[in-house]
Amino acid sequence: MSRSTQQPRARRLPRDVRERQILDAAVQVFSQHGFHAASMDEVADVAGVSKPMVYTYLGSKEDLFSECIRREAKRLIDAVTEGVSTDDELAPDMLLWLGLRSFFRYVGGNRDSWTVLHRQALSVGGTFADEISEMRTRSIDLVASVVVSTGTKQGIGEQAEKSGAGLAAALVGAAESLADWWIDHPDVEEGTLASWLMNLVWLGFGDLVQGAVWRPR
Amino acid sequence: MSRSTQQPRARRLPRDVRERQILDAAVQVFSQHGFHAASMDEVADVAGVSKPMVYTYLGSKEDLFSECIRREAKRLIDAVTEGVSTDDELAPDMLLWLGLRSFFRYVGGNRDSWTVLHRQALSVGGTFADEISEMRTRSIDLVASVVVSTGTKQGIGEQAEKSGAGLAAALVGAAESLADWWIDHPDVEEGTLASWLMNLVWLGFGDLVQGAVWRPR
DNA sequence: GCGTAAACTTACTGGCAAGTAGATTCTGCC
DNA sequence: GGCAGAATCTACTTGCCAGTAAGTTTACGC
Known part of the structure; x- marks a missing residue:
């Protein structure tokens, strides 16, 4: 369990694909740790992307969680x-x-x-x-x-x-x-x-x- | 809802009484915010006691939660x-x-x-x-x-x-x-x-x- | 080929909250 | 009355994490 980055880090994907990847990662991370214990760093990491991408595409942590739920x-x-x-x-x-x-x-x-x-x-x-x-x-x-x-x-x-x-x-x-x-x-x-x-x-x-x-x- | 201290701040109570008060407060606070969002400061505040008391009597945040559950x-x-x-x-x-x-x-x-x-x-x-x-x-x-x-x-x-x-x-x-x-x-x-x-x-x-x-x- | 916008990064700030050091004030007992 | 120790406080340190500033790279149209 020492690996932290999960996705093979494909470069330059179109926005909607990345958004889906990030949401997938978020669902996984939120389900494991819960809303508060989950960190945006880990979401970004699991999605194979840097943190500002998450914020650029999906907004705040609450926005992200909300979007997952929806x-x-x-x-x-x-x-x-x-x-x-x-x-x-x-x-x-x-x-x-x-x-x-x-x-x-x-x-x-x-x-x-x-x-x-x-x-x-x-x-x-x-x-x-x-x-x-x-x-x-x-x-x-x-x-x-x-x-x-x-x-x-x-x-x-x-x-x-x-x-x-x-x-x-x-x-x-x-x-x-x-x-x-x-x-x-x-x-x-x-x-x-x-x-x-x-x-x-x-x-x-x-x-x-x-x-x-x-x-x- | 501007009041933050709830208990009338009785002084010098014996340990078991304080412990019960703190546990009561903890149950209330944990139930409102959940484990992670709850703060030890608020627990202490609701119990009408300062934070070190909580740590002295009930140990870490996890210990406290665990004791509530039990x-x-x-x-x-x-x-x-x-x-x-x-x-x-x-x-x-x-x-x-x-x-x-x-x-x-x-x-x-x-x-x-x-x-x-x-x-x-x-x-x-x-x-x-x-x-x-x-x-x-x-x-x-x-x-x-x-x-x-x-x-x-x-x-x-x-x-x-x-x-x-x-x-x-x-x-x-x-x-x-x-x-x-x-x-x-x-x-x-x-x-x-x-x-x-x-x-x-x-x-x-x-x-x-x-x-x-x-x-x- | 070259410019421009979109995709993407590193490296930071600021604040909050867990946990603690150390001093202080009472209370009951000799 | 004074002292031992329990009860209690103020005022910190520390580390994590949400959120961001400012820059860098690549795809793609022309």
Whole structure:
């Protein structure tokens, strides 16, 4: 681990290529050390570029982090969106299944990205928290609409609608935490994670939309 | 918010009292800014004490953070343990219900504590991650034992045992994330959160231990 | 070939925050 | 009342790191 420069230091590349390299490096460094512990020197180093380039192209440290969040959030959302888009209309459970698989597949293939989005962005707060929160809200709304639509189709949506948002938040949270857990236990397949959640959650949803409720005795 | 010193600056207190004050201040400051962005000056300031006291009593910044984690983790675990301990034997779902309520009650009454334990400790990594991870593992094992025992009692534990740990991880994760979500949406009652999770999860567990499985079609 | 703009660098400044040296002020006890 | 030691402070040093000034090299159009 004595090597510090990672990229082969290609010379005179056009701006957009360098910008991408720098962002890639930044995601990696931020995911390893977190926002505050990460140094711009290391980002520049990993990108194979000198520090003023980073500032010239991407602005301040906050700007850089913000841009990382934005780019990675978009990639994640695009991946999931693409994963659930098909020609035919899908049953809600299959929709959820596809969404979960896409999500875990993305996290598995882009662990740095997920770490930055979830673990790091949460702990910085401020402006970033808003962007993360927005992404999360979008996910929750999407899931909630699946839950509620399931209930509505069966004509018993009242119960589902009442707790729909909360259940969706819990589900999204479960998925997020399972993804975190996966970062530390990578020896599980992505489909397994998705099916754990489906089994935990779908059977629960199924009962719920049919009016079953658990109550303390 | 122009005041910086918070404690009334009582003089000549015995060491253990000061230590507690400093730890309280540290939890608050770390939860607000995170490990790296927090300054020892602010901790000292909030504790109503000068900086060398902090170093004399609690050691380096890492030592201080570590001690915060240890103390708060113990408080949380004690709270939940006490919440589920009764004289009579409880049904597994009631056990889970009581555990969830205790957990959310603690988080509700000690938001700084939870923030430090979950959001901040996760993002620092290293030694702290291990302590957190251990706390988490204990929780998961506890939950898993409830799930598996439910299945075993009904003589159909195979399915539950196979995915028990995964389901438990997902449930613990869901609870953690719901707690995080609650930090940003405090206008929900603690019992409501717990019942969302019970409804989401227990009905699912119930089906599972009776052999129902969701499969993609 | 040559000039100009874009790509890129070295080498600095300034400030903040971790950690400490050493002096000082109380308090309880003989 | 005076002294031992615990409690506490002021005022530093030190090192790191965000951000920048000012210069140097190369590609490419004409």
